[in-house]
Amino acid sequence: MDPRTSDLPGEPTSLWLATAPETGYPPLQGEVEVDVAVIGGGLAGIATATLLKEAGQRVAVIEARRVGHGVTGHTTAKLTALHGLAYAQLIARFGEAKARAYADANASGIREARRLVEARGIDCDLATTTAYTYTEDPDEAQAFHDEAAAGATVGLPIELTDDAPLPYPVAAAVRLGEQARFHPLRFLLALAAQLPGDGSHVFEGSRVLEYRHGEPCRVTTSGGTVRARDVIVASHYPIGDKALYAFRMTPHRSYVLGVRPAAGLPEGLEHAMLYGTKPHHSLRTHPTGEGPLLLVGGEGHVTGEGGNTAERYLRLEEWARRRFGALEVVYRWSAQDNRTLDGVPYIGRAAPGMRHLYVATGFGGWGMTHGLVAGLLLRDLIVERPNPWEALYEPRRVNLHGASDLVGMGVRATRHLLFDRLAGQRSWSVPPGQGVVVRDEEDGSVALYRAADGTLTRLSAACTHLGCIVGWNDAEKSWDCPCHGSRFEPGGAVIQGPAVRPLKKLG
Numbered sequence: 370m371d372p373r374t375s376d377l378p379g380e381p382t383s384l385w386l387a388t389a390p391e392t393g394y395p396p397l398q399g400e401v402e403v404d405v406a407v408i409g410g411g412l413a414g415i416a417t418a419t420l421l422k423e424a425g426q427r428v429a430v431i432e433a434r435r436v437g438h439g440v441t442g443h444t445t446a447k448l449t450a451l452h453g454l455a456y457a458q459l460i461a462r463f464g465e466a467k468a469r470a471y472a473d474a475n476a477s478g479i480r481e482a483r484r485l486v487e488a489r490g491i492d493c494d495l496a497t498t499t500a501y502t503y504t505e506d507p508d509e510a511q512a513f514h515d516e517a518a519a520g521a522t523v524g525l526p527i528e529l530t531d532d533a534p535l536p537y538p539v540a541a542a543v544r545l546g547e548q549a550r551f552h553p554l555r556f557l558l559a560l561a562a563q564l565p566g567d568g569s570h571v572f573e574g575s576r577v578l579e580y581r582h583g584e585p586c587r588v589t590t591s592g593g594t595v596r597a598r599d600v601i602v603a604s605h606y607p608i609g610d611k612a613l614y615a616f617r618m619t620p621h622r623s624y625v626l627g628v629r630p631a632a633g634l635p636e637g638l639e640h641a642m643l644y645g646t647k648p649h650h651s652l653r654t655h656p657t658g659e660g661p662l663l664l665v666g667g668e669g670h671v672t673g674e675g676g677n678t679a680e681r682y683l684r685l686e687e688w689a690r691r692r693f694g695a696l697e698v699v700y701r702w703s704a705q706d707n708r709t710l711d712g713v714p715y716i717g718r719a720a721p722g723m724r725h726l727y728v729a730t731g732f733g734g735w736g737m738t739h740g741l742v743a744g745l746l747l748r749d750l751i752v753e754r755p756n757p758w759e760a761l762y763e764p765r766r767v768n769l770h771g772a773s774d775l776v777g778m779g780v781r782a783t784r785h786l787l788f789d790r791l792a793g794q795r796s797w798s799v800p801p802g803q804g805v806v807v808r809d810e811e812d813g814s815v816a817l818y819r820a821a822d823g824t825l826t827r828l829s830a831a832c833t834h835l836g837c838i839v840g841w842n843d844a845e846k847s848w849d850c851p852c853h854g855s856r857f858e859p860g861g862a863v864i865q866g867p868a869v870r871p872l873k874k875l876g
């Protein structure tokens with residue numbers, strides 16, 4: 370029998386959301402004028418707005434829901450320049466100079482987080498830790514030697530080690546000291562709290578429906594308009610796609626459990642953050658009032674293609690028990706991040722011919738340092754200071770490194786756009802609390818959801834972004850789009866973009 374969400378372990382929220390204060394910024398109403406409008410109140414948006422305000426700009430952050438409740442509220446928040454086995458690949462793809470720029474940018478991201486915490490007295494459990502990448506697969510060992518050598522080339526002291534603080538054997542590992550972990554939401558909310566005033570604003574509950582490039586640019590919600598010299602799209606997957614980002618990024622969803630092993634934590638784990646390549650898992654700890662919590666991540670898949678998502682939590686729990694023994698699951702959550710074609714984020718001027726439009730996206734699971742990199746780089750571009758990372762992160766770049774992925778992405782999107790329309794059950798029954806996509810002679814693909822009280826909601830299953838057919842996510846109770854990762858509530862309201870409009874209600 371399929372697992373139901375009521376069978377899943379732990380409270381269905383993230384450690385961060387469960388332990389941070391609520392916010393209450395007003396919605397945008399009427400007309401507001403600023404220097405820079407920032408669409409999206411996640412780490413990328415808030416860090417960028419903060420650094421721009423420090424540089425004397427008037428900013429307005431316009432957030433669809435609540436500040437920090439997007440991916441940043443569901444991360445594992447490892448602040449590190451050790452991104453799996455990134456550097457050997459970066460050197461091969463981009464050459465040494467750009468690989469060094471990547472290392473420098475991400476090391477600067479950590480330094481910037483430390484500076485902000487210190488300068489603004491932020492209480493967010495920031496602590497220095499060691500980051501590890503490890504594998505359980507002996508066939509990968511050479512890649513770890515290559516990564517240590519690449520570290521020396523890019524100026525990071527990445528060391529080979531056979532001493533990972535784990536209770537199971539690893540085949541190879543590298544480590545990088547002086548990295549950091551923090552409570553991402555307390556960090557973000559403290560920065561956001563210091564934004565309003567002196568002509569700057571934070572608006573919540575204000576979904577941007579469209580923006581127009583011009584002099585000035587105009588950003589529109591259902592309640593009002595922000596006029597601004599420059600606009601930054603920091604909405605995670607860019608809304609109002611002006612440069613075909615939809616064909617250059619794939620959203621990947623993964624799952625996290627906050628657990629407490631009965632036998633306690635293995636020695637050394639409390640001061641470490643680990644990223645396993647094969648099998649892929651992420652581990653770190655965070656202090657809580659009841660002792661440290663171990664965050665276990667894994668079970669990733671392309672958004673909308675995860676099959677029975679509830680089962681993924683159960684598999685992750687099973688994996689954690691096999692490795693750490695009996696344990697209590699305190700929280701469970703999942704979220705998604707976008708991967709670019711060549712593995713490097715898009716940060717900078719968003720589209721050809723639009724000099725006042727900027728974007729920060731495609732962090733590929735490394736958006737903590739990259740959120741701060743976005744802040745530093747976009748601030749410099751906007752106040753016209755030189756920045757050594759501009760060419761690396763150039764969003765309008767064209768290169769062949771991701772050509773095969775581009776073809777794969779095109780095939781996947783075409784499959785979902787064309788063939789999913791013909792799929793869908795013709796006969797159906799929907800149990801309470803579940804959704805199903807069915808084929809209807811008149812309405813085509815229909816998303817049906819039955820509420821606990823038996824009420825049936827009928828929606829068009831066509832995503833309002835580009836028309837792909839959404840699928841039911843049983844673990845999170847949402848309609849998820851397999852093409853670009855838009856997500857909708859059972860009743861059709863947008864949870865996550867790039868869609869900005871709800872699924873169409875059918876009679």
Ligand SMILES: Cc1cc2nc3c(=O)[nH]c(=O)nc-3n(C[C@H](O)[C@H](O)[C@H](O)COP(=O)(O)OP(=O)(O)OC[C@H]3O[C@@H](n4cnc5c(N)ncnc54)[C@H](O)[C@@H]3O)c2cc1C
Nearest residue numbers: 409411412413433439440441444445446447577735736737
């Ligand atoms: C499970 C998981 C674990 C991760 N762990 C790590 C890690 O350990 N280390 C690391 O470096 N990175 C990690 N990442 C990646 C990192 O969390 C993300 O890259 C980062 O949080 C993205 O920040 P953001 O500001 O771009 O997006 P978000 O935090 O999602 O912010 C975007 C905001 O824009 C808003 N928005 C969207 N559309 C609109 C609109 N139309 N109008 C107004 N507002 C809008 C959203 O509501 C949202 O609040 C992880 C990611 C996942 C999924």
